[in-house]
Amino acid sequence: SNLTLATTVITAKNTLDVETGNLLKNHFIVIDDGKITAIIKDQSRLPANANIIDLGDKYLLPGLMDMHTHVVQHLEKDYYAGLFQSPHRALIGGVVNAEKTLMAGFTTIRNVGASNYQDVALRNAINAGEIKGPRMAVSGPSIGITGGHCDNNALNHSFKQKSDGVADGPWSVREKVRLNVKYGVDLIKFCATGGVFSKGTKVGQRQYTFEEMKAIVDEAHTHGRTVAAHAHGTEGIKFAIKAGVDSIEHASFLDKETIALAKKHGTYLSMDIYNTEYTLAEGEKNGVPEENINKEREVGTIQRESFSNAVKANAKMVLGSDAGIYPHGDNANQFSRMVKFGMTPLQAIQAATIESAKLLKWQENLGSISAGKYADIIAVEQNPLENISTLENVSFVMKNGEVFKQ
Ligand code: ARG
Structure with missing residues (x-):
């Protein structure tokens, strides 16, 4: 009595096995009910009456994954426009941004920080098939100290403005975690240090105490939620790793000891090394305040050195781009x-597929083109192992067995 959709088969000259780096030649990917059921070589073994999508000379890869996005956020020319934008208006922008992200080949994203649970609503509408967008793992409001990077410090005290996730002290932060869980988040995000795009915070400075970080992580893990910590400065990164977070976002000031600590704890590093270029080229035109452009200059070069050192040390890494700082849909610019x-091209692709799936604890279902996983498949014109920039031009997108771009 269940409605079964016809079997779909995708084939192309090359299919990338992201775990080994092997290119499978002229294989057939068999898809039923949104899942990959088999990958076969022998055409005579294809199910009868299958709907065959032949992508010719193209290269097939698993759908890309970005572990640090802010789709519910307008990219306004005027930096302060956001202050005058209702959460409803911002969410409509999120609908548009989600579709752009999917069309760029990103079939799964983490959205790390949104007020009013806009991200929960967006995720649910996408999952219900009402609008087009990637699979989303969402955090709801980011948890942060009063006056910190995850607060909004733009207006004077008489406006009594504070962001949804602001909490101080171990019991208050536990309450915020519980609230976020109550309203449907997949993960918890908190700010461990200052940041580039906040007013009056120092990037290098730790914000939460160790006690507070431990409380956030303990409460989140108790409820089966992973934790992403925004952290630029070394002390904040170390405290967050020791508190047991699952990923460090930005991870700008890494020394040898900190990289070793991340490896010891199995902590993923999610380093947004593309957007420096965008901010330094376009920030002033877009009205980004001088304070923030100066902080970007402080962070950009050192973050890239840290990235190189982390790669050399073989730390666990994912692709996290901080989309929203640069235009949504340009996420793949970070690969090159x-x-x-x-990184080798294969390492960069693994960071955005199989490694991201592990961070999300969704590796049973996502991250590679394998039997049993969801049919999230993209195609590009050239061999990405030879020309990584080909990922900036994704020509075919399938999510959950459904074709969104061809
Ligand atoms: N959201 C981050 C912050 O404001 C972005 C940092 C961007 N710059 C960089 N080099 N990663 O701190």
Whole structure:
């Protein structure tokens, strides 16, 4: 009595096995009910009446994954426009941004920080098939100290403005975690240090105490949620790793000891090394305040050195781009920078597929073209192992067995 959709088969000259780096020649990917059921070589073994999508000379890869996005956020020319934008208006922008992200080949994203649970609503509408967008793992409001990077410090005290996730002290932060869980988040995001795009915070400075970080992580893990910590400065990164977070976002000031600590704890590094170029080229035109452009100058070069050192040390890494700082849909621009600063093309692709799936704890279902996983498949014109920039032009996108771009 269940409605079964016809079997779909995708084939192309090359299919990338992201775990080994092997290119499978002229294989057939069999898809039923949104899942990959088999990958076969012998055409005579294809199910009868299958709907065959032949992508010819193209290269097939698993759908790309970006572990640090802000799709619910307008990219306004005027930097302060966001202050005058209702959460409803911002969410409509999020609908548009989600579609751009999917069309760029990113079939799964983490959205790390949104007020009013806009991200939960967006994820649910996408999952219900009402709008087009990637699979989303969402954090709801980021948790942060009063006056910190995850607070909003733009207006004077008489406006009594504070961001949804602001909490101080171990019990208050536990309450914020519980609230976020209550309203449907997949993960917890908190700010361990200052940041580039906040007013009056120092990038190098730790914000939460160790006690507070431990409380956030303990409460989140108790509820089966992973934790992403925004951290630029070394002390904040170390405290967050020791507190047991699952990923460090930005991870700008890494020394040898900190990289070793991340490896010891199995902590993923999610380093947004593309957007420096965008901010330094376009920030002033877009009205980004001088304070923030100066902080970007402080962070950019050192973050890229840290990235190279982390790659050399074989630390666990994912692709996290901080989309929203640069225009949504340009997420793949980060790949060539990951290669420029030390990864092989295969490592960069693994960071955005199988490694991201592991960070999300969704590796049973996502991250590679394998039997049993969801049919999230993209195609590009050239061999990405030879020309990583080909990922900036994705010509075919399938998510959950459904074709969104061809
Ligand atoms: N959201 C981050 C912050 O404001 C972005 C940092 C961007 N710059 C960089 N070099 N990663 O701190």
